[in-house]
Amino acid sequence: MKHYITTTLPYVNAKPHIGFALEIVQADAIARFWRMSAHEIIFNTGTDEHGQKIYEMALAAGKDPKEYVDVFAAKFDELKGALNLSYTHFIQTSSEKHRTAAQAFWRACKENGDIYKDRYQTKYCVGCELEKTDSELNADARCPLHPNRDLELRDEENYFFRFSKYQQPLIEFYNANPHFVQPPHRQKEIHTFVEAGLKDFSISRVKAKMPWGVPVPGDEEHVMYVWFDALVNYISTLGWGSDDASEFDAYWPGVQVAGKDNLRQQSAMWQAMLMSANVANSKQVFIHGFITANGQKMSKSLGNVVDPFELVNEYGTDAVRYYLLRELPSAEDGDYSTDRMNLRYAELANQLGNLVSRVAAMSNTYFDGILDKPKVSWLKQNAELEDMIVRYQFKAYADYVFAAVAKANEIIDKEEPFKTVKTDPHAAKKTLSDVAEIIRWVGKALQPIIPEAGEEIMRRYGGEKILIGEALFPRRD
Numbered sequence: 001m002k003h004y005i006t007t008t009l010p011y012v013n014a015k016p017h018i019g020f021a022l023e024i025v026q027a028d029a030i031a032r033f034w035r036m037s038a039h040e041i042i043f044n045t046g047t048d049e050h051g052q053k054i055y056e057m058a059l060a061a062g063k064d065p066k067e068y069v070d071v072f073a074a075k076f077d078e079l080k081g082a083l084n085l086s087y088t089h090f091i092q093t094s095s096e097k098h099r100t101a102a103q104a105f106w107r108a109c110k111e112n113g114d115i116y117k118d119r120y121q122t123k124y125c126v127g128c129e130l131e132k133t134d135s136e137l138n139a140d141a142r143c144p145l146h147p148n149r150d151l152e153l154r155d156e157e158n159y160f161f162r163f164s165k166y167q168q169p170l171i172e173f174y175n176a177n178p179h180f181v182q183p184p185h186r187q188k189e190i191h192t193f194v195e196a197g198l199k200d201f202s203i204s205r206v207k208a209k210m211p212w213g214v215p216v217p218g219d220e221e222h223v224m225y226v227w228f229d230a231l232v233n234y235i236s237t238l239g240w241g242s243d244d245a246s247e248f249d250a251y252w253p254g255v256q257v258a259g260k261d262n263l264r265q266q267s268a269m270w271q272a273m274l275m276s277a278n279v280a281n282s283k284q285v286f287i288h289g290f291i292t293a294n295g296q297k298m299s300k301s302l303g304n305v306v307d308p309f310e311l312v313n314e315y316g317t318d319a320v321r322y323y324l325l326r327e328l329p330s331a332e333d334g335d336y337s338t339d340r341m342n343l344r345y346a347e348l349a350n351q352l353g354n355l356v357s358r359v360a361a362m363s364n365t366y367f368d369g370i371l372d373k374p375k376v377s378w379l380k381q382n383a384e385l386e387d388m389i390v391r392y393q394f395k396a397y398a399d400y401v402f403a404a405v406a407k408a409n410e411i412i413d414k415e416e417p418f419k420t421v422k423t424d425p426h427a428a429k430k431t432l433s434d435v436a437e438i439i440r441w442v443g444k445a446l447q448p449i450i451p452e453a454g455e456e457i458m459r460r461y462g463g464e465k466i467l468i469g470e471a472l473f474p475r476r477d
Helices: 018-036 052-060 065-077 096-111 163-176 184-195 226-231 246-251 260-276 308-315 317-327 338-367 379-390 394-415 425-445 451-461
Strands: 002-007 040-047 089-092 115-125 130-132 152-161 204-206 219-224 255-259 284-288 291-293 334-336
Touching (some): 018 255, 018 379, 018 394, 040 065, 052 065, 065 089, 096 260, 152 204, 184 260, 308 317, 308 338, 334 338, 338 394, 338 425, 394 425, 425 451
Parallel strands (some): 040 089, 291 334
Antiparallel strands (some): 115 130, 115 152
């Protein structure tokens, strides 16, 4: 079976932060789980690189916009090594491949009568690269996500997409696919938004004012609005709109992982655009929450922005992945704190690492590393894990596996094979064999969550002889 999963594309106006690290690690856990089940996976990520904000920052830095975005794209691609990610595709929206697809998509929507020219008058937040209605602004008439940035009042002729045309088709789509957006309250939220009425949105900018974008086909005076072109990445990366669309034909539609600030764009705007271009709608959209730092919103001014690279340098890749997937709620807002990070690391060291090491040590000391392999069926447990992955319950998944770790430690503490080996070697061997079987299952089950440790556990416990190795998670001073 083939599966396609994609993150959103982070906007390259800053270096990677822990919020996107959460999103891409969640997507990676899904991809690794399905690969572990012998499925074929395409896992996509990349960088969103057009728009006024990027253009202004490139000018301020004295760089060509393409040169500017390439530097940031490389920083995001470095997450692959830092977080041990398994993505197969990395798309830049400034690439020729994407540009070709975006223009083909524009033409398809236009041929369907869904693109037209009109006067554009609105309040615009450059930080969000989105129009803002009065109801979306705070008490100071500013964007709540970018309160330190003045809104722009825009009045120019742009191309528009007939979003309003797709109100009823979207409602019918949601009704026919009640689990399309996960978690369920996000489906209800977007359903309510669409039912309230849709307004056509601008999809171009005047090139003379803002030249950094995909050129509009047939009109040299306009470039595409950043959101319109960026959303096409989900299919441009698969070769849609090119001479070789074999990956698209084989893998689309797919699952999209996004933050709650992307709900409208991913589950309404993009779905309407797909309908317009006569492309199948996405399979599902999973929406995760935001991360705060010690209970406060992260911001550069507060100096509390958490750098995932620094975390990895201090705690290691698996520990950071473990924190993101077990400590934080899967689909709601969560909080990062150093105290909680230290506690989670201690769990890995004391509960998992110590178990793996001491069972291997006893097995080698008493039985030369050769134990029995009990015939145990893990079908029920594996089915439980699959159900959690399907429902994007990453924390529940990690809790479930670590319940088995706790059970294994409990057996060792209760049966005390290090004592019974002196009076009843057979009983001691059975105890160690039973626990080793649990460890083998844990090692496999942990590979989507903490792949390096999971693979190492399988290396040590997967052969005829149990192997001794270094501590999986060395104790921290």
